[in-house]
Amino acid sequence: MAERGKTAIDRERCKGCGLCAAFCPRGIISLAPEINSRGYHPAVVTDPGACTGCARCARMCPDVVIMVERVEAA
Amino acid sequence: MATMFARPEALTANPFHYCPGCTHGVIHRLVAEVIDELGIRENTVAVASVGCSVLAYNYFNVDVQQAAHGRAPAVATGIKRVLPDRVVFTYQGDGDLASIGTAEIVHAAARGEKITVIFVNNANYGMTGGQLAPTTLPGQVTTTSPSGRDVTRAGYPIRMVEMLATLDGPAYLARASVHNPAQVVKAKKMLRRAFEVQMQGLGFALVEVLSSCPTNWGLKPVEALRWLEKNMLPYYPTGEFKCLQQAV
């Protein structure tokens, strides 16, 4: 039974620093081409199904804008 | 469904004003998580310093007193002595603590004041535009050392934790870093211990946290963490330098 994660990134509060993307072991975070209202390219999870819920992204986020949940996948 | 990560209650909802990728934000969050875990939010008083974290009172969801540059340990001493049942911590940069505030930190440590000090070392004066700090590395380029810190003229960086470890007053002294997730987890353990030491009445506690300043270092946030690991860690080793388990 694999563990699956679910992340929620607050795009409006994200500053596009890229630390989450650099430290995601699955390599599933990238910065969006569009910008948020403050002019930053927000982080997006490109392959949510591959997320393990390890929360490394959230631990590195200096702006505390990532929430992580872990779900048991059948 | 289990929550793996959520915003701690000891942070207000205000967005940080810090530059993108600045690890002041990570350190704020770790302190807030520790306050939540120890259940001391209603009983904690923070003392903010002068530097980029001057607005810390907007972020820590506890009572906060703002101190003049470098004087946070003296202000914290007063608060703790008048209100000994409160948990009192300062949050200070390296310019604040290791330069203008050297006297205050040394004497608060020597007196063994029962306060907790969070010392954020980013090897420069971030707020004022990246000037040389006592903690700036040999050869490091800053706005006031454009050819790199020349130790024959500007002297050598101060390792504050090692220096304070020569005193009998401190109960807990440690240096952490936040340049990758594993280090962030370790840093949190040290920060937690630094609060527990105060709650157990053991004495003065300080954790130095190596932190990035992408803006003044002229590096992208990810590169800044690599720079920190490659350049700061060899000069500023992480670890516990003093760790009393019971009062002496």
Ligand SMILES: Cc1ncc(C[n+]2csc(CCOP(=O)(O)OP(=O)(O)O)c2C)c(N)n1
């Ligand atoms: C008495 C006094 N002297 C000088 C200053 C100017 N000043 C403001 S912040 C600062 C240095 C801050 O550097 P640091 O403590 O390392 O914090 P950082 O911004 O790097 O986090 C200085 C010198 C001041 N505000 N007050």
Ligand code: SF4
């Ligand atoms: S929780 Fe882990 S796997 Fe999922 S996006 Fe964050 S770092 Fe990547």
Ligand code: SF4
């Ligand atoms: S670490 Fe946080 S602020 Fe930086 S890009 Fe990722 S979500 Fe945005």
Ligand code: SF4
């Ligand atoms: S100037 Fe440096 S320390 Fe200050 S907020 Fe920006 S990156 Fe952080």
Ligand SMILES: [Mg+2]
């Ligand atoms: Mg500094």
